[in-house]
Amino acid sequence: MTRIVFSKTGYAKYISHLDLTRCMARMFARANVPIWYTEGFNPHPYMVFSAALPIGVYGENELLDIKLNEKADYKELLDRMNKAAPEGISFKEIYDSDKDFKYVEKAVYEIKIPENISEKFKEFIASPEILVSKKTKRGETTVDLKAEISIKESESKDGYVIFEAIAPCGNETNISPTLLTGAFSEKTGDDTIFEISRISFLAKNSEIFR
């Protein structure tokens, strides 16, 4: 498998996962990437993405697997893809990998909170439980975010306090940190838009998955 590491920033954070799939297929065509197509009645470029990013969340190191029809110079390929990329999508690395995305358990996020409300946010995440309802395929369930997401303050810069959150991001459970910020806004009535970025994925033993 050929694994591509890319970032999705700026206004591109508003592109949905489905739209991203189409956007990538067109990018591969423009960059003339010898991508392998599925066979069958309606062939399409074969692509497997790491867990979908929630709309509004930046991705720093998102992963995309493709197959190539022929050997390619990855450095040169990377260059061609970046030239064909739309604004907000940037390709960082290409390498071979046989590690399946099913081994991803968690993801690491950064949440940027303006200093003036960071105390309130700290208080909020210190509550003994944070119950929210979450829509799943089987209907609505209640989740205790406090138990699911581990969050800690990591640094302060430029008037913001940055929190690092680790949340489940596997096939079984996938909990978006936007649930946490959403619950905070709902509780406090604060309408600040938090900047959230997904930084990396973690495998079973909390090792970085790449």
Next chain:
Amino acid sequence: MIENIDKILSSVSKPSWYIGTELNTVHKSRDIHTRVAYCFPDLYDVGMSHLGMKLLYHMMNERDDLWCERVFAPNTDMEELLRKTNTSLFALESKDPLREFDFVAFTLVYELSYTGILNMLDLAGIPIYAKDRTENDPIIIAGGPCMCNPEPVADFFDVIDIGEGEENLNELFDLYKECGKNKAEFLEKAKNIRGMYVPNHGEKQEKVTRAVIEDLDSAYYPDKLVVPFAQAVHDRISLEIMRGCIRGCRFCQAGMIYRPYRQKSVERLKSDAVKLCESTGYDEISLLSLSTSDFQKLPELAESLREYCIPRKISLALPSLRIDNFSKEISDEISSIRKTGLTFAPEAGTQRLRDVINKNITDEDIERSCKIAFENGASAVKLYFMIGLPTETDEDIIGIAQTAQQVVEYFYKYATNRSRGISVTISCATFVPKPHTPFQWEAQLTLDEIQRRQDLLKRSITSKKVHLKYHDADTTVLEGVFARGDRKIAQLIEAAWRLGCRLDAWTEHFDFSRWQKAAEECGINFYDYTARKRSFDEQLPWHFVDIGVTKSFMQRECEKAYNAETTPNCIEKCSGCGMNKICKGDVCP
């Protein structure tokens, strides 16, 4: 502003409609001489499917002294947020409020988008009537096919461009520069540019002659297109292969107002197609014209494009095929690239009525085309018909059902694989008489009569293999009002918009009762505009628009229609429509 917009985008349902960073969008510096906010008065996914807007967007941006940006009608959730947060409607690329632009331009493609004009101007804090705007407000302009009768919306605009924008828009922007942005001087002088109608400044123009491109093959065509992130209704490369139509169907406005018939060369089309594929990465090309199979070098073009498309897994769509010259050759081209649906438009159910409307196809043509299609494995056919055409009788309505039934029978006669079954869909619209057509004087059906004829059609269909779809009758009435409306209609549009009418082309938003209430407020009776037959001597609201096709031609055609006499197409014989008089060169086939 940007932070505010970010907040809004985080709460709307389709944020990617408003981000303005799609591939191939144009971003320039704000200190440019002329800034144009180019508006489409309907939702993003519809507007981004419209070729005219894409074409003119890139053409305007070729200029070094101008930056053209896009604006679409916001969806209802977006509108609510803009109003709640007091945020002006903004242009997508720069996110700047529309008030700051030199021009706010609208493309008007269908009449039911008219309330969108008012809503967008209002969301931008710009007075909706030209008379209420000052020197400091942007210049509001409009164009598009609806503007062949500009009167219903003329009160809202400073300049209306009648005809083909590729031909005269640059002249308009040159003039703006020359006038040093002096609005009054600009408006007065704009009247001298062919196709420009200035409805609310100084003396009324006696005649406005449509702008026409004489040499389409060397005219501007973009080598890139904006590629939306969110799926558009038509999300593919549109390759315009020709403009105008040789057929002269008497109900068809497009067939009259896009004359003369101009084909592009295969070389130019191939080169444009390759450039567009490379710059967009789209996996589908759709050939665009009023009647694809009338393109004389279609097999050659298809072959040439296929050479490029097949190895790249790009599919080629050939819409707008005609039933009478749908040849084996064309069918081969379709099935060899990728199966596309089969759609034909007989328009009327009997030979007599098809002769009345000059749709020169016969029952034999239908059989021959079905034979080719079914032998090639087609199993779904869509047929377009109209009810309410001039001289229509109940026999013609029953004929629609019979024609569909006949297609079912052809399937069992010719299909190679009968086990797949056949599905025939009748898509039935109600005829709306349109300006600049031989039927511009005709009466349109009333709501009761539409209902009666639709019921008759429904009862006449006996097969489960035939499905029937109607165009909504209420919308048809409104379309009729706008199509042949006069200046009084502006008040109606305003009243309806104030009553909350928005996005009227969408069934979930369209509310006819509000339009009825608005009509009552304005003292307007819809049927005065739609159900009334005009005499040939009546001065019609669009009489001053010289579209190229003459009144005497249209009258002649209308009289021939009553005798069910057909007129040969432009290639067979010139019928003297008048087009060759407004074109300098020899453009007709």
